Amino acid sequence: MHVVLVHGAAVDPAVWEPTARAIAHRTGLRVETPARPQSGDLDTELAFLAPWCVGAYVIGVSGGATLGLELAARGAPLAGALLHEPAAGSLAPGLLRHVVQGFADDGVAGFGRALYGPTWDPTCTTADSATVGAELAMFRNFEPRPFAPAVNVVLTVGANSPPPRYASVRALSDLLGVPWRIQPGVGHAAHLEGGYLPGGSTPELDRWVATRQG
Incomplete structure (x- = not known):
């Protein structure tokens, strides 16, 4: 039993440190924060993540949530996933328009501020402009696909997020046939805004841990 x-x-894996500590303290589980290659190639990213995620409860925010969706669509043997505001492809055209503009105006700094808001700063990442540009292109080209109904996936949207984010999560929920809920106290950058899963838990994670522990 582990959480990824x-x-x-x-953003680098270090942004997850408060969340990882909280989950480990609450649940006693091993929590892993892999440093994915940020290649800009979806197949490369998933090939890297897949071994980490076998039998794992996967938690992702933004692009991490998008990769979680695609792992599920490709049949990765996830124990479950909690995915916060993933990309929605043609279900939400224009969702990333402001991020594209931020990147065009001010590179990595403009991208980070546009996507994550004021809780992001340049210390959150070691990625350069070429890496972030490749990632942006990859996530803009992402198209969600249905996956096996047995996959335990829950989508979340931040209580403080704007209407287009709510619309995108609802559309994904309808397409994929998975539940969604509102994550209180945060916007898009849930892992930066006081830490995602305050106290190291959510109802979904608690249920999963209780089931696994028998």
């Missing part, structure tokens, strides 16, 4: 926290674009 997947980071998105323009």
